[in-house]
Amino acid sequence: MLDKFWESLGGDLAGEWLRRAFSPPFLFYLSGLGFYLLRHGWQPLWAQLLSLSPVEQVTLLVLLLVGLILSALLSAQWRFSLLRWMEGYWPWPLRYLEGFWIARQARHLEKAEKRLNAIPEQASPTLTRQRAALEVFIHYFPADPSEIRPTRLGNILRAGETAPMQKYGLDAYVCWPRLWPLLPGHLRDDLSAVRNRLLTLAELWGMGLLSLIWVIWSWWALPLALLWMWIASQLAFSAAMVYADLIESAFDLYRFSLYDALGWPRPAGSEDETAYGQTLTEFLWRGTLERPVRYRNH
Numbered sequence: 001m002l003d004k005f006w007e008s009l010g011g012d013l014a015g016e017w018l019r020r021a022f023s024p025p026f027l028f029y030l031s032g033l034g035f036y037l038l039r040h041g042w043q044p045l046w047a048q049l050l051s052l053s054p055v056e057q058v059t060l061l062v063l064l065l066v067g068l069i070l071s072a073l074l075s076a077q078w079r080f081s082l083l084r085w086m087e088g089y090w091p092w093p094l095r096y097l098e099g100f101w102i103a104r105q106a107r108h109l110e111k112a113e114k115r116l117n118a119i120p121e122q123a124s125p126t127l128t129r130q131r132a133a134l135e136v137f138i139h140y141f142p143a144d145p146s147e148i149r150p151t152r153l154g155n156i157l158r159a160g161e162t163a164p165m166q167k168y169g170l171d172a173y174v175c176w177p178r179l180w181p182l183l184p185g186h187l188r189d190d191l192s193a194v195r196n197r198l199l200t201l202a203e204l205w206g207m208g209l210l211s212l213i214w215v216i217w218s219w220w221a222l223p224l225a226l227l228w229m230w231i232a233s234q235l236a237f238s239a240a241m242v243y244a245d246l247i248e249s250a251f252d253l254y255r256f257s258l259y260d261a262l263g264w265p266r267p268a269g270s271e272d273e274t275a276y277g278q279t280l281t282e283f284l285w286r287g288t289l290e291r292p293v294r295y296r297n298h
Helices: 002-020 024-040 043-051 054-076 079-087 092-118 125-139 152-168 172-182 185-216 221-262 270-286
Strands: none
Touching: 024 043, 024 054, 024 185, 024 221, 054 185, 079 152, 079 185, 092 125, 152 172, 152 221, 152 270, 172 221, 172 270, 185 221, 221 270
16 A cells, blocks of 8 residues: 555656746756856766765765745745746835836837837738738737737737727726636637747746846856847737737627626617626626616526
8 A cells, every 4th residue: 555655656756847837946956057057067066976875875866856845835826926027016115117118119209109100001911921020010000099008018918908998897906806717618728828828938037137136157157048038028019918918808708798798788779888888887896876777687
């Protein structure tokens, strides 16, 4: 019986090792080890390992595995904070910089709009591709200039979050927790998978930032860390676009499920849907209504 227990435990540990092998903390430690060996060479470290007894070597391996797993679990706890940082929601001392970076993002948007308007309807294939790229770039900015964030990632996600308000009067912050249980399972799975990927990339970006500490062993750590962070941010842009599109699509396709589940009458047409959505948002957030609503019969 105990043999089966230890065999099962060993299998679980091996699976955990493989699952954590390419986690962001592992890459952080691996880069640190690489810069250490670049500075001191591998012979002294290898000689120290060979001087250990087999029991000590196994103990060291287990401790390294446990430390790696604990580091991965600890790192996962600050993924959301890192994502918010990448979106431009900065702590108090850095909030004074928001105005500068928001103005910079607004200038990028203005330049893109001017370039788009300058492209004629009948354009060459090259200009047609440029127009498509500019339309995509502009699409992932909030329609309301007051919602612009100081970072590109923040604007991509903010565009998806504010689109339901612009189109339907539904505030995603208020309505999303009520709409989520009404979504089909496959859409919720897709949203969860993309969200988890986005958080993992934020964690990877944070490990790249933390790897700047390895400059104590080599100045090569600086360009490597910057390249690491740039790649992670570029991958995060792609994941954020998919996530923003899925949020907007959820409201496009299933917003009436929210009305139906609450027993509220659906908007009669697009001309009054924004007002309906604003009324529903106000009720869900504050529980107040300007006039009573007659519920539909289910």
